Amino acid sequence: MCSIASRRRYRHFSNNSATSFIKHSTTLTLDGKWELPTFIHGATTKSKVKPLLLLLSGWTGAGLDWGSIPRMIAAKTQRCVVTYDARGIGNSQRRGKRDVVVDGDDDDELHAALTSLDLSMDVMAMDAMAVARASMIEIANIGGRNNDDESNNKQQKVSIAGVSMGGMVAMHTAGWMTNSNKSFTMMGGSSDATTISEIHEIIDSIGVESMVLISSTAGGFPTGRHSATAKQEEFFRAFDDWSDGDVQGLNRSCAEMFFSVLGDDFLKKPGRSKLRNKLVDSFVSSRNDFINKGKVGINAQLEALRRFDSDLYLPCVGRALPSLVIHGGSDQVLPRENATDLHAMLGGTSNIMILPDADHHCWITHGHEVVSRVSAFLKEQEDFH
Numbered sequence: 001m002c003s004i005a006s007r008r009r010y011r012h013f014s015n016n017s018a019t020s021f022i023k024h025s026t027t028l029t030l031d032g033k034w035e036l037p038t039f040i041h042g043a044t045t046k047s048k049v050k051p052l053l054l055l056l057s058g059w060t061g062a063g064l065d066w067g068s069i070p071r072m073i074a075a076k077t078q079r080c081v082v083t084y085d086a087r088g089i090g091n092s093q094r095r096g097k098r099d100v101v102v103d104g105d106d107d108d109e110l111h112a113a114l115t116s117l118d119l120s121m122d123v124m125a126m127d128a129m130a131v132a133r134a135s136m137i138e139i140a141n142i143g144g145r146n147n148d149d150e151s152n153n154k155q156q157k158v159s160i161a162g163v164s165m166g167g168m169v170a171m172h173t174a175g176w177m178t179n180s181n182k183s184f185t186m187m188g189g190s191s192d193a194t195t196i197s198e199i200h201e202i203i204d205s206i207g208v209e210s211m212v213l214i215s216s217t218a219g220g221f222p223t224g225r226h227s228a229t230a231k232q233e234e235f236f237r238a239f240d241d242w243s244d245g246d247v248q249g250l251n252r253s254c255a256e257m258f259f260s261v262l263g264d265d266f267l268k269k270p271g272r273s274k275l276r277n278k279l280v281d282s283f284v285s286s287r288n289d290f291i292n293k294g295k296v297g298i299n300a301q302l303e304a305l306r307r308f309d310s311d312l313y314l315p316c317v318g319r320a321l322p323s324l325v326i327h328g329g330s331d332q333v334l335p336r337e338n339a340t341d342l343h344a345m346l347g348g349t350s351n352i353m354i355l356p357d358a359d360h361h362c363w364i365t366h367g368h369e370v371v372s373r374v375s376a377f378l379k380e381q382e383d384f385h
Contacts, residue, residue, distance in 0.1 A: 022071070023142070027084060027134045028095075029127050030195045035093045038131055039063045040138060041070040042080030051157035051209045052080040052139060053378065054132050056166030056173075058215070059305065060239070060258070060298050062090030062286070069367060076375035079159075082135045087119060087127065088297020090290050119300040121308050125173040126195070129202045132158045136206070157209040159378060163363050164334070165301060167216025168308045175313040177208045178320035210381045211323040212374055215331060215360050217338040218310045218345055231332035235261055235360075236302065242295040251287070255280045261333050261360045272365075279364065310345075318346030324377045325350060326370060328358030351377065 023040040042052070053073060055066060063083035070081040085092045136156050162170035176199070238258040241250045259279050267273050287293060310317075317323075323346045327339030336354060343352040353373050355366050363370045 023138070025134075025138060027127075027131045029087070030130045030198045031126070033095055034087050034127070035095060036084045036086065036127060036131060037063055037091045038082065038084040038135060039070070040080055040082050040135055040142075042074040042078075042139075049140075049156075050077070050079045050382070051159050052082055052132070052135060053077070053159045053161060054128060054135075055081060055083045056128060056160065056162035056169045057083065057086065057089075058162070058164030058166045059301050060089065061163070061166065062086075062290070064090075065283075065286075067364075067367075069363065069371060072367075072371045073375055073378075076371065077378050079378065080135070080139050082131060084127075084131050086124065086297070086301070088292055088300055090292060092297075093291060119304050121168060121172040121304055124169045124304065125176055126199065128160070128169055128173045129177070129199065129206075132160075132206060133202050156205065157207050159210045159212070159381070160208060161212035161214065161374065162216065163214040164216055164360070165305045167213040168305055168310070170211055170213060171216075171218070171310045171314060171317065172308070174208050174211050174317050174321065175310070177203055177206065178317055179203070208321050210321055210378065211317070212326070212377065213323065213342055214326045214363050214370065215328060215334060216325075216342065217334050218314055218342050219308070229332060229335065231261060232334070235333045239295050239298050242298065244293045251284050252280060255283045258283070259361070261331075262365065263330060263332065263359045265330070265357065266359060266365060275365075314342075314345045315347060318349055322349040322381060323351070324374065325352045326362065326373060327352075327354055328360060328362040328366075329354045329356040330358060331360045331362070333360040 025038045025040065027036045027038045028034075029036065055070060057063065057065060063085045066083050070083055073079070074081045087094075136158075160170045160174055162168070234257065239254050242254045243250055259276050262272070262276055267276060325339050325342045325346070327334075327336050329336050331338075339352060339354065343350050355362050355369060358366045
């Protein structure tokens, strides 16, 4: 069973009737093999339960890399917003058994754990569903609701948003939860009958309200339907020299290459070079503090996204729920054609927003625009329903 551990740390932002908070917890994955640090930002009231927003990080991204974005969306929408550390990333920990936690900083053991699970979109979607369900239970406890409440007898709702690779996980998860993607029935050795049963239970008990895809693609990159660009190839080589220790500044060089996709035009603007340096410093220092310091998790994610392809089920997802596509018009990693592909495949319920001067990390460089549009989109769904 997935669960959120009893460790509870709250930080309150206000004393309004709708209490704003951040709560650090731990979600146990459906297969019982990993503990995922989970962060709940948001506002909850006893009078009305709004669908939570699950934010899925991009390649290499950890739950707290989102910065103030979850809190800003929570404040604008009065929803709970959830982020987490994925398997092999951040402070996620592998468990040897369900009741015994094994240290996650041994690359050989971690590599064996990841490859034995075949870190695929199936596995990452399974984890997203586990986090959503466990967070809903925890939010109900925070709000003082119990199983006798009328709201708990109805199917609960979640909105799913992802950036870059997180958008792929969002599509895959939405595909499962709308019964558009049947791939979980073919997971083979990566899952047992109990886990499959839990997936069905989540699908039956939780509905998807909407989906947001930011800087993402319908086909896996760098082997997707559009030819690879030089910047894309450079982007995916960024962590080739990443190490557990910052040997001769190599990790900083890797991070600088990773954030080089911000582009020269962006960096010419006042204060933007300082912002990039701050992003690089933060990325390197936070990874030094993580349990998972090496690149095993990063490489496993890269292999998973290389194999991603949503062609078979994405149109069905588009018919099942409304979606929002946000993309940088100057994205050099995933050119804007990827956004127009997504918009076309999702069909008439899809909305699209192109930020003309934004590159791949548009949620960082154009955070206020992204937060405002996502928040407005979520409010539109409330008005519609």
